[in-house]
Amino acid sequence: MKPTRLSISLFILTALFTLQSAPADQRATKGSASSIQRATKGSASSIQRTPEGSASSTQPATKGSASPPEAQGKSSPQPTRPNFVIIMADDLGYGELGCYGSNSFKTPHIDALARGGIRFTDFHSNGAVCSPTRAALLTGRYQQRSGIDGVITAKSHRHTGLGLEQETVAEMLKRAGYATGMFGKWHVGYDTKFNPIKQGFDEFHGFVSGNIDLFSHIDQEGWFDWWAQDKLTYIPGYAPHHITERGIEFIRQHKDRPFLLYLPHPAPHYPYQGPGDHANRVVKKGFKPDQLDKLTTVPGLKKAEASRAYREMVQDLDTQVGKIIAELECQGLRENTLIIFCSDNGGTGNKKLGSDNGPLRGKKGQLYEGGHRVAGIFNWPSNIEPGLCTETALTFDLMPTFAELADVVPEATMDGLSLKSLLLTNESLAERPLVWMSGERIAYRLGDWKLLSANNDKHKSSPMLFNLRQDLGETTDLATQYPERVKAMQATALHLQREIRTNSKILNEK
Numbered sequence: 001m002k003p004t005r006l007s008i009s010l011f012i013l014t015a016l017f018t019l020q021s022a023p024a025d026q027r028a029t030k031g032s033a034s035s036i037q038r039a040t041k042g043s044a045s046s047i048q049r050t051p052e053g054s055a056s057s058t059q060p061a062t063k064g065s066a067s068p069p070e071a072q073g074k075s076s077p078q079p080t081r082p083n084f085v086i087i088m089a090d091d092l093g094y095g096e097l098g099c100y101g102s103n104s105f106k107t108p109h110i111d112a113l114a115r116g117g118i119r120f121t122d123f124h125s126n127g128a129v130c131s132p133t134r135a136a137l138l139t140g141r142y143q144q145r146s147g148i149d150g151v152i153t154a155k156s157h158r159h160t161g162l163g164l165e166q167e168t169v170a171e172m173l174k175r176a177g178y179a180t181g182m183f184g185k186w187h188v189g190y191d192t193k194f195n196p197i198k199q200g201f202d203e204f205h206g207f208v209s210g211n212i213d214l215f216s217h218i219d220q221e222g223w224f225d226w227w228a229q230d231k232l233t234y235i236p237g238y239a240p241h242h243i244t245e246r247g248i249e250f251i252r253q254h255k256d257r258p259f260l261l262y263l264p265h266p267a268p269h270y271p272y273q274g275p276g277d278h279a280n281r282v283v284k285k286g287f288k289p290d291q292l293d294k295l296t297t298v299p300g301l302k303k304a305e306a307s308r309a310y311r312e313m314v315q316d317l318d319t320q321v322g323k324i325i326a327e328l329e330c331q332g333l334r335e336n337t338l339i340i341f342c343s344d345n346g347g348t349g350n351k352k353l354g355s356d357n358g359p360l361r362g363k364k365g366q367l368y369e370g371g372h373r374v375a376g377i378f379n380w381p382s383n384i385e386p387g388l389c390t391e392t393a394l395t396f397d398l399m400p401t402f403a404e405l406a407d408v409v410p411e412a413t414m415d416g417l418s419l420k421s422l423l424l425t426n427e428s429l430a431e432r433p434l435v436w437m438s439g440e441r442i443a444y445r446l447g448d449w450k451l452l453s454a455n456n457d458k459h460k461s462s463p464m465l466f467n468l469r470q471d472l473g474e475t476t477d478l479a480t481q482y483p484e485r486v487k488a489m490q491a492t493a494l495h496l497q498r499e500i501r502t503n504s505k506i507l508n509e510k
Contacts, residue, residue, distance in 0.1 A: 046390035047118065047426055081176075081406050082380060083337040085261045085328070086137070086398065087321055090130065090185060090211075090269040093347025094373055095358025096314055104354060105314045109322030110341060114377045117384055118423060122392045123342060123376025128365050128438060130210060130344045131187050133395055134264070138168045138188065138199070140399030140414040142435075142500045150438060152187060154209045154221040161189020162199065167411040169399040170200030170260060176408040179254040182206065183246040184264040195230040201262070204229055205246045207239070211269050214239040215279035216295055222284025224292075234289035238275050240265055240313075244320040248327045255331045258406070264344070265320065267313040272301050272353070274312030303352075310354045335382040338405070342395060343374040361474040367436050367443040367452055368474055384423050391422060391429050392445070435496050444493035450474075451489040463490060 094100060097107045099114035126136035126143055131152045135143035139162075143149065146163040162168075170180040181203040182196045187210050189195070196204040205228050209219035217226035217239060226233060235242055247263050271280050280300045283292060301309050321341065328334040347355035349363030349370065362368025376393060378384060396416035403410050404418040421427040436443040444451040448470075453463035465479040465486050479486050 046428065047387040047422070048389075080336055081258050082383075083259050083261070083328075083333060084173075084178075084402055085324065085337055085339045086263065087324065087339065087341045088134075088137075088184075088262075088264040089317060089341075089343040089375075090264070090266050091345065091347055091355070091364055092268060092314070092317075092343035092375065093349075093355045093357045094360055094370065094375065095356040096268075096347065096354075097375055099377070100375055101358055102356065104356065105311060105318075107315065107318040109318050109325065110375075110377065113321065113325070113339060113341060113379045116381065116386055117339075117377055117379030118387050118389050120376035120378070120389045120391070120393055122390055123374060124372045124392070124394045124434075124436075125343065125345045125374050126372075126395050126436070128345050128367055128371035128436065130185075132438075133344045134186075134188050135162050136394070136396040136416075137398055138162065138170070139166045139412075140169065140396050140403075140410060140416045141166070141412060142396070142415050142437075144437060144500050145415075148188065151210060152189065154190070154219045154223065158190040161191060161194030164193070164198070168200045169402060170196075170262070172200075172399065172403060172408055172410055173258075173260045173406060174200055174202075176406045177258065178406065179250075179257055179259040180262075181247070181250040181254075181259065182262040182264075183250070184243045184262075185210075185266055186264075192230045195227070197229050203246075203250060205233075205235075206243065206264075207266075211266060211271065212239060213271055213279050213281040214266060214273045215277070216281050216283075216292055216297070218279075218281040218283055220281075222281070223286050224283050224288060232287050232289075234291050236291065238273075240267055240316060240320055241275070244323050247324055251324075251327050251331060251333065255333060260402070263324070265317055267317040268310050268355075272306045272309040272313065274309040275316055276312075277301065277309060307352065307354050314354075336380075338378065338380040338384075340379075340398065341375065341377040346370045346372060346374060359473050365438075367438065367441055369450075369468070369472065372436055372443075378419075378423055380423070389422070392434070393417075393419060393422075393429070394434065433492060433496060435493060435500070437497060437500070442493055442497055444489055444496070446489065446492075449485065449489065451486065451493060453490065453493075465489075 096102050096105055097110050099111040099119060125133040127133040129151050131148050132143040135146050135148040139146055146166045148162065152161060174180055180201045182201040184206045186196055186206060186208040190208050207217065207225040209225050212219050212225050215238060217224060219225045224232060226235060243263055243265060247261055250261055279295050279297045282297060328337050345364050347357050347364060349355055349357060357363060357370035360370035360373055362370035364371055397419050400414040400416045400418040401420055404420045417429060422429055431447055434445040440454045442453060448468050450466045450468055451463055454461040463479050463486050464477045465482060466474045467478060
């Protein structure tokens with residue numbers, strides 16, 4: 001497979017703009033020219049280290065805040081290849097965890113994970129909706145390179161999925177001798193040729209659509225959707241609990257070798273159903289297990305009952321995280337397991353329901369921060385000191401990070417950046433241009449500056465410019481005050497957009 005590289009002209013545009021706009025002491029150089037980009041060597045990152053077990057601030061930290069001198073540039077021995085556990089929530093808002101300032105939800109296990117690890121205040125999903133983020137996480141590259149620009153819907157996109165020519169993080173780690181298991185929401189392809197076991201995962205139990213009834217396991221178009229490997233299989237009970245049970249069994253089976261465990265949960269995405277509720281959906285198409293005839297169904301919950309169920313879903317998700325942590329501890333694996341908790345996009349913004357994106361503007365589906373700035377927690381007891389991090393990181397950074405930690409080289413050039421040096425030795429990340437794209441909409445980020453526009457030749461809109469360091473809520477548009485900055489950022493954003501989409505067969509959400 002030939003690696004995909006950013007064109008030389010993109011780097012020239014970005015470098016020129018960066019040199020013109022950044023103070024000398026903030027200019028960062030790119031990492032090595034290998035397929036894995038790394039943190040800039042020798043520079044101190046924006047991690048505020050906290051004593052283990054102490055409560056860290058729930059407010060976003062100021063960019064550039066200093067770490068204790070003894071934590072800066074600290075060297076450490078190469079760690080033993082770790083186990084990797086990714087726990088991904090679905091539509092969880094930035095402000096819905098206690099460790100991110102919530103008083104509405106009790107999330108003690110996730111809060112403890114944050115206290116004992118690094119909590120990012122500037123962590124992002126690669127998409128503002130679910131399928132794109134999952135594709136970027138799985139490939140370490142912009143999701144458009146694998147053909148996914150929007151939601152792979154149950155109604156209109158059952159024929160397509162994640163490009164099979166793309167190496168996934170599971171396929172890469174299998175080459176390094178890892179066991180690989182995925183239990184939960186797939187949502188990057190319905191056809192069995194796109195099934196997780198065809199994309200590097202040894203084991204899969206879960207669903208392939210965007211959402212299911214958590215009791216009857218039926219998707220929104222009426223198809224039964226619970227799989228064991230690549231076969232439809234009936235299993236009674238609450239889907240999030242099945243995900244945890246399978247995860248625990250996987251840990252027990254593979255405790256004597258390194259493993260990747262990917263647990264993408266359905267909570268708190270609709271339909272809103274707590275553990276004590278009942279099924280809402282019935283099969284309308286395709287395979288129907290006989291056992292569903294005995295299942296009690298009720299109308300979908302609304303208003304106060306939906307809000308109650310939403311709260312229960314968030315808090316039950318926390319319980320499931322606690323069970324996975326407890327099993328790792330029971331098996332003696334906790335110290336050398338890197339656990340990452342994040343969400344696939346921002347919350348829906350429905351305050352009556354309980355969705356809360358904290359201080360951020362916007363919601364799921366939008367390119368304001370509320371659509372893609374999410375919780376990001378990294379916990380690895382034997383190697384990561386607790387702290388609060390203001391560095392900018394995304395879900396596509398996970399694959400290159402895992403590659404460097406597992407000492408394996410990805411087949412393709414990564415768009416993401418390895419976070420190893422940031423996590424282990426507190427070295428800052430190189431400043432890099434970042435984009436979020438959805439159809440004709442684009443958000444472009446360079447340092448503290450963010451540009452929003454419909455940025456292509458055919459569709460133009462008045463751009464908006466924000467300084468996120470000064471205005472996290474994106475309340476003040478600075479485009480008219482900095483026309484040259486807008487012009488330069490637009491040119492680079494358009495160039496980057498074209499490069500990413502070149503030779504990519506893009507699925508757009510309809």
